[in-house]
Amino acid sequence: xxxHRIGNHIxxxxxxxxxxxxxxxxxxxxxxxxxxxxxxxxxxxPSLELAFQIAQVFEVPLTDVFFYEVE
Amino acid sequence: MSYQESxxxxxxxSTLIGAAIxxxxxxxxxxxxxxxxxxxxxxxGIMTLIxxxxxVVISVILTVIVTVAQAVAERxxxxxxxxxxxxxxxxxxxxxxxxxxxxxxxxxxxxxxxGQAPLIMFHLIVYSLxxxxxxxxxxxxxxxxxxx
Numbered sequence: 275x276x277x278h279r280i281g282n283h284i285x286x287x288x289x290x291x292x293x294x295x296x297x298x299x300x301x302x303x304x305x306x307x308x309x310x311x312x313x314x315x316x317x318x319x320p321s322l323e324l325a326f327q328i329a330q331v332f333e334v335p336l337t338d339v340f341f342y343e344v345e
Numbered sequence: 346m347s348y349q350e351s352x353x354x355x356x357x358x359s360t361l362i363g364a365a366i367x368x369x370x371x372x373x374x375x376x377x378x379x380x381x382x383x384x385x386x387x388x389x390g391i392m393t394l395i396x397x398x399x400x401v402v403i404s405v406i407l408t409v410i411v412t413v414a415q416a417v418a419e420r421x422x423x424x425x426x427x428x429x430x431x432x433x434x435x436x437x438x439x440x441x442x443x444x445x446x447x448x449x450x451x452x453x454x455x456x457x458x459x460g461q462a463p464l465i466m467f468h469l470i471v472y473s474l475x476x477x478x479x480x481x482x483x484x485x486x487x488x489x490x491x492x493x
Contacts, residue, residue, distance in 0.1 A: 305428035308347045308489075317492025318430055 280319045282340045284310070287332045303327040348424055349431065351415055353486040355407045357479060363400030364475040371396060372468070382462035389464075393471055434488040442481030449473020 288294045296310045303310075303324060312318035313328075320328070329336045371392045380388070427435070453469035 304426070305430070306424040306426065308349060308424070309428050309430045312430065312492060315492070321429055324429060 278342060278344050279316065280340055280342055281316060282313060284314045284328065284339065287334065287339060291332060299328070299331060302331050346415075347489060348412065348415060349434075350486060350489045351411050352408060353482050353489065355411050356404060357482040357486070359400055359404035359407055360475055360478045360482065362403055363396055364472070364479075366399060367393070367396045367471060367475070380464070382464040385463050385467050389467055434485050437488060438481040438485040441484045442477040445480040446473050446477035449476060 284299075288296070288299060296314070297307045300307045300310045304327075305324065309318065309320075313320050325336060325340055329339045332339060375388070375392075449469055450473060453466040453473070456469055457463065457466045
């Protein structure tokens with residue numbers, strides 16, 4: 275299996291949402307700010323449930339937040 | 346450094362202090378007193394329980410100090426919940442801890458089986474407990490630092 279990476283556009287989406295802070299997003303989806311930071315940096319792949327919750331906060335489809343790429 | 350990382354370092358530090366107390370105080374005191382290694386009496390049980398209690402107290406005190414210091418330095422509250430990432434890392438760390446302790450326990454049984462003194466077996470079990478805690482904490486710290 276080829277190495278893969280789950281990337282995201284959370285930073286951009288936060289910016290478009292009136293510069294929403296990581297802390298605000300974390301509070302809305304019920305995780306810590308450190309987890310949002312880790313997801314943004316690609317150091318942690320969230321569960322499907324959390325991924326959907328994040329997409330729901332930004333009111334966009336899941337694929338607009340996360341993308342899957344084979345390296 | 347995040348709260349989770351500093352908490353892990355605190356646990357690691359208190360585990361090392363506990364292991365050091367056991368090695369340099371309990372074991373040395375027993376060998377100075379000329380304990381018979383072929384028997385394990387209540388002394389070892391009591392001393393091990395005391396070392397565990399001291400380690401827990403040190404860990405609590407250090408955690409409070411580190412949490413307060415970090416809250417003052419970063420002006421950010423400590424996370425009040427453990428989320429899915431924390432639980433996943435804890436689970437993975439526990440797996441590693443169990444493996445290390447299991448290996449230590451088997452080693453202790455092998456030592457007993459080949460005719461080593463029961464005290465050697467006891468030390469191996471106690472050290473594998475410290476080793477398991479340290480390994481789990483290092484794993485947790487690595488997961489937080491490098492990601493998973």
